[in-house]
Amino acid sequence: LAKTTQPISMDSYEGQEVNITCSHNNIATNDYITWYQQFPSQGPRFIIQGYKTKVTNEVASLFIPADRKSSTLSLPRVSLSDTAVYYCLVGDGSGGSYIPTFGRGTSLIVHP
Amino acid sequence: ETGVTQTPRHLVMGMTNKKSLKCEQHLGHNAMYWYKQSAKKPLELMFVYSLEERVENNSVPSRFSPECPNSSHLFLHLHTLQPEDSALYLCASSQGQGALNIQYFGAGTRLSVL
Numbered sequence: 495l496a497k498t499t500q501p502i503s504m505d506s507y508e509g510q511e512v513n514i515t516c517s518h519n520n521i522a523t524n525d526y527i528t529w530y531q532q533f534p535s536q537g538p539r540f541i542i543q544g545y546k547t548k549v550t551n552e553v554a555s556l557f558i559p560a561d562r563k564s565s566t567l568s569l570p571r572v573s574l575s576d577t578a579v580y581y582c583l584v585g586d587g588s589g590g591s592y593i594p595t596f597g598r599g600t601s602l603i604v605h606p
Numbered sequence: 607e608t609g610v611t612q613t614p615r616h617l618v619m620g621m622t623n624k625k626s627l628k629c630e631q632h633l634g635h636n637a638m639y640w641y642k643q644s645a646k647k648p649l650e651l652m653f654v655y656s657l658e659e660r661v662e663n664n665s666v667p668s669r670f671s672p673e674c675p676n677s678s679h680l681f682l683h684l685h686t687l688q689p690e691d692s693a694l695y696l697c698a699s700s701q702g703q704g705a706l707n708i709q710y711f712g713a714g715t716r717l718s719v720l
Contacts, residue, residue, distance in 0.1 A: 526705045537608070537696045537711025538649070585705030592705045593662055594639070596649040 498582045503601040512569045514600050516582030519563050526587040527558060527565045532579045532599070541580070542567065545587075569602075577604045609633040612697050612712035619687065620720050627682040627715045629697030635710075637703050638680040640672060641696040643714075649696065655680060656703050687719045 499517040506512045518527070526545050530538035542549055544556040544565070555568040569576055581599040585592045610631045619625050631638065640652040654662035655674040669691075671683040680697055696714045700707035 528705060528708070530709075535694060535714065535716065537610075537698065537714055538709070539608070539711065540708045543706070543708070583705070587706040588704045592703055593651060593654065594705070594709065595651070596641075598648045 498584055498595075498597055500580075500582055500597065500600045502598060503603070505603050505605065506572055507605050508573055509571050512572050512576070512602060512604075514567045514569075514580055514582075514602070515564055516567070516584075517564045518582070518584045521562050521584055522586065524586045524588060525562075525584050527556065527562075528583045528585075529554070529556065529567045530581045530583065530596070532581065538581060538596070572602075572604045574604050574606065576602065578602060608710045608712065610697060610699055610710050610712040612695075612715050614715060615713065616716045616718075618718045618720065619684070621687060621689070623687075624683070624685040626684065627695055627697075627717075629680040629682075629699075629712055631678055631680075631697075631699040631710070633699060633701075633710060635699040635701050636677055637700045637707065638674060638677075639698040639700075639709065640680065640682050641698065642693050643696060644690075644693040652682075654703070661703070684717075687717075689719050692717055692719045 528543040529541040532538040542556045549556045557566045579599040637656045641649045652666045653672045673681040694714045698709040698711045700709045
């Protein structure tokens with residue numbers, strides 16, 4: 495199981511771009527990278543998922559370098575409502591033995 | 607609305623009570639999960655069910671007893687809990703078990719044990 499490491503917290507201001515990096519040095523060939531967002535007293539919500547290079551959706555972008563040992567979640571022009579905890583998960587895309595592990599995540603605070 | 611509904615949203619119980627948490631998913635998924643989230647701690651996976659069979663039990667105390675009668679419903683039966691069991695209990699579902707399968711979470715049940 496690939497272990498992930500993220501910064502515990504980050505601060506930003508409205509309108510800025512925020513990049514949160516996750517390290518996963520022992521990522522396996524079949525592993526995919528998934529990011530979730532969690533607001534206080536709510537369940538996590540899927541943001542984006544990728545395997546390599548770059549993935550973009552209406553909410554965020556995910557950058558994965560060629561060695562796949564890290565990934566960066568990019569949130570363009572954040573607002574106060576983006577204040578949340580962000581989790582990076584890594585696991586076997588096909589595996590029936592995959593056990594999701596959320597870790598402590600990165601607490602992002604967006605200031606006015 | 608995520609398609610995963612948990613009831614009740616809030617629960618207060620004494621240490622000698624027996625109660626149950628309910629989770630229902632309307633997504634046609636085959637896997638369901640129970641998580642515990644204590645204050646300022648990461649989510650802890652408690653149980654995983656796939657096609658109504660339990661596939662993971664993360665050394666959870668026996669005072670927590672899961673039940674999955676069908677692929678749409680998941681229960682967590684609680685008895686003789688301790689104050690340290692007070693937490694947000696989250697249910698999730700996914701189409702399958704691999705990491706490609708996105709998990710959809712309910713809003714959770716906030717449990718307080720007195």
